[in-house]
Every structure is written in C-alpha cells, then in structure tokens.
Amino acid sequence: MKKPVKVLITGAAGQIGYALAPQVARGAMLGPDQPVILHLLDIPPAAQSLEGVKMELIDAALPLLAGVLTTTDVDEATQGVEVAVMVGGFPRKAGMERKDVMAKNVSIYKSQASSLEKNAAQGVKVLVVANPANTNALILKENAPSIPAENITCLTRLDHNRALGQVAEKVGARVTEVKNVIIWGNHSSSQFPDVAHGTVGGKPIKEAIEDDEWLKGEFVSTVQQRGAVIIKMRGMSSALSAASSACDHMRDWIHGTPSGTFVSMGVFSDGSYNAPKDIVFSFPVECKGGRWSIVQGLQIDDYTAGKLKATGEELVEEKALALQCLEEQS
Ligand code: NAI
Numbered sequence: 001m002k003k004p005v006k007v008l009i010t011g012a013a014g015q016i017g018y019a020l021a022p023q024v025a026r027g028a029m030l031g032p033d034q035p036v037i038l039h040l041l042d043i044p045p046a047a048q049s050l051e052g053v054k055m056e057l058i059d060a061a062l063p064l065l066a067g068v069l070t071t072t073d074v075d076e077a078t079q080g081v082e083v084a085v086m087v088g089g090f091p092r093k094a095g096m097e098r099k100d101v102m103a104k105n106v107s108i109y110k111s112q113a114s115s116l117e118k119n120a121a122q123g124v125k126v127l128v129v130a131n132p133a134n135t136n137a138l139i140l141k142e143n144a145p146s147i148p149a150e151n152i153t154c155l156t157r158l159d160h161n162r163a164l165g166q167v168a169e170k171v172g173a174r175v176t177e178v179k180n181v182i183i184w185g186n187h188s189s190s191q192f193p194d195v196a197h198g199t200v201g202g203k204p205i206k207e208a209i210e211d212d213e214w215l216k217g218e219f220v221s222t223v224q225q226r227g228a229v230i231i232k233m234r235g236m237s238s239a240l241s242a243a244s245s246a247c248d249h250m251r252d253w254i255h256g257t258p259s260g261t262f263v264s265m266g267v268f269s270d271g272s273y274n275a276p277k278d279i280v281f282s283f284p285v286e287c288k289g290g291r292w293s294i295v296q297g298l299q300i301d302d303y304t305a306g307k308l309k310a311t312g313e314e315l316v317e318e319k320a321l322a323l324q325c326l327e328e329q330s
Contacts, residue, residue, distance in 0.1 A: 011088025089130030154266030185311025
C-alpha cells in the first residue's frame with residue numbers, strides 16, 4: 001500500500017467541497033491506488049456542517065480514505081499537505097461592490113498563503129478554485145515566496161471541459177474524441193474559448209462543425225456564461241462539474257497529459273502569446289513528470305489576439321485592484 005497523500009480542501013463545507021471530497025477519496029484526482037488523508041478546512045460558522053461532511057465520508061466506507069481531519073484552524077489544515085485545493089472564499093452578495101469582494105478574498109488568500117508556506121510539504125501543488133480564481137492565485141503566489149510560482153495554479157479546466165462538451169454535443173461525438181480546445185485568460189466572462197487548434201475524431205473542429213457563425217457566437221458565449229446559467233437553473237453553483245474538473249486539473253498535472261494533447265490551466269504568465277507578464281493567465285499546457293509547460297508556437301490570428309488582449313487587460317486591472325486592497329489593509 002502506498003503512503004497516503006495529505007490533500008487540503010478549503011471551503012470544504014461548501015457546495016464544491018461537498019462534491020470534491022468524495023471524488024478525491026475515490027481516486028479521481030491522484031489515482032485509483034493512491035490513499036489520501038483529507039484535510040478539510042472551513043470557517044467557524046461552518047464547523048458543524050464540516051463535521052457532517054466527515055460523518056458522510058466515513059459512512060461511505062471509501063477504501064482509499066486513510067483519514068479525515070476537519071478544522072477551522074488554517075495552520076492545522078495546511079500541516080504537511082502535498083496537494084492544496086483552495087475552494088474557500090467570500091461570495092459576492094447582493095449590493096456588494098466588486099472591490100468589497102476582492103478585499104475580503106485578497107485578505108483570505110494572503111493569510112492562507114503564509115500558512116501554506118510555513119506548514120505545507122515541500123513541493124506542494126496548489127490549485128485555486130475560488131473566485132476571482134486567477135487573482136486569488138496571484139495573491140497566494142505573492143505571499144508565499146518560497147513556494148515556486150510554477151506550483152501555484154488556478155482552475156480554468158471547468159471552462160475547458162465545458163468547451164469540449166459543447167463541441168461533442170454539436171457534432172454528436174463522444175467527449176473523449178474532442179481534443180486541444182483552449183481557454184485563454186481569465187476565469188470570467190472575458191475568457192476566450194478557442195477551437196482553432198482543436199480536433200474531433202482527428203479532424204479539425206472547424207471542418208467537423210462547418211459553422212463559423214456558431215463557433216464565433218453561440219459556442220463562445222455558452223462557455224463564457226455557463227457558470228451563471230447553471231446558478232440560475234440550480235439556484236446553486238456548478239459544484240459537480242467544478243469538482244470533477246478540479247480532479248482532472250490535478251490528475252493531469254501530476255500524472256501527465258497524453259502525448260499530443262493539451263489542456264487549459266491558469267498559470268503564472270511568462271508573457272507567452274503577448275499575454276501580460278506577472279499575472280495568472282490561462283494557457284494551453286502540456287504536463288509531464290509533475291510539471292506543466294505552455295504549448296508554444298500556435299498560430300494566433302488577429303481576431304484571437306484581440307480577445308487575448310482584452311482578457312489580459314481585465315487581469316491587469318484585477319491585479320491593480322487586489323494590490324490596492326492589500327495596501328489599504330496594511
Ligand atoms: P460555497 O459558498 O458553497 O462554499 C464556500 C465555502 O468557503 C463555504 O463553506 C465558506 O464557509 C467557506 N469559506 C469562506 N471563507 C473561508 C476561509 N477564509 N477559509 C476557509 N473556508 C472559507 O461556494 P461554492 O459553490 O463551493 O464555490 C466556492 C468558490 O468556487 C466560489 O468562489 C465560486 O465562485 C468558485 N467557483 C469557481 C469555479 C472555477 O471554475 N474556477 C467554478 C465554480 C465556482
């Protein structure tokens with residue numbers, strides 16, 4: 001039996017946490033032969049609910065689950081973790097300004113960054129899910145300088161998977177036949193879902209679909225707006241698909257992407273494809289040996305370049321707002 005891996009899930013009493021914990025404990029994230037110890041963190045008002053989640057995890061008799069720690073103490077939660085999935089955050093409530101939500105989240109991610117830096121295992125891999133996901137990841141990176149920047153990422157895999165799903169539905173193919181779509185930029189409605197390099201059943205998506213109007217219009221807006229539509233339909237967030245995509249993100253990062261296949265990840269930008277540097281931007285990446293690298297050399301037309309510019313500008317603005325909030329709090 002392998003040694004169990006400690007996996008932190010913050011916001012574990014929330015919607016996504018509830019869907020994610022059992023998926024991790026079933027091997028969807030780290031593999032079917034890797035035992036896990038779950039470290040579940042939430043805030044004191046959610047402590048009772050967190051205990052309820054732990055009871056259900058025990059009741060599910062999950063063979064890979066080697067232990068569950070529930071806590072409202074960040075330093076206890078981050079102790080020795082090799083994988084950290086940051087789902088906890090402050091939601092936008094009616095009447096709140098964007099800056100107010102940013103201020104709350106920036107302060108959460110600043111303090112949790114310090115705790116991870118102090119207590120997590122060396123080489124910890126961090127995935128930020130909570131919104132604003134790219135900017136929360138950036139703040140975490142800035143406040144945990146000893147954790148290498150390449151170990152801190154954010155989730156745009158859900159948007160990526162949504163794009164795969166839309167193409168598969170449109171052509172009547174299985175989703176496994178659709179490959180190499182890209183989500184560029186921010187996990188927000190400014191993101192750009194791009195199929196120009198993608199294939200379905202080995203054929204370019206554009207040729208298989210033969211409907212440029214749909215690809216440039218309805219397809220893009222469906223992927224961009226999907227989260228909001230699901231909240232409207234369910235009255236709750238897209239927790240099932242977010243949890244599933246978080247597992248996909250981490251699994252591919254650790255175990256590698258299949259040869260010739262790339263996926264989308266929010267990573268610290270080196271300026272590839274003229275994206276602004278020093279922000280967390282979603283790029284096409286390949287993963288091997290536990291490391292990701294941005295796929296280089298893809299041809300970008302003027303239309304796509306304009307979309308990349310717009311989403312990059314939004315991230316630069318978000319960063320400025322986040323830094324302003326941090327300054328006001330210090
Ligand atoms: P939720 O409100 O059900 O759960 C959030 C949990 O975080 C709550 O239990 C809350 O008590 C906890 N929390 C708040 N502050 C905390 C702190 N300082 N430390 C630890 N836990 C804390 O929300 P849900 O639906 O689970 O979504 C979580 C986040 O994920 C939201 O920010 C949402 O916008 C985001 N999201 C991101 C997606 C992505 O693709 N990147 C997709 C869907 C949601």
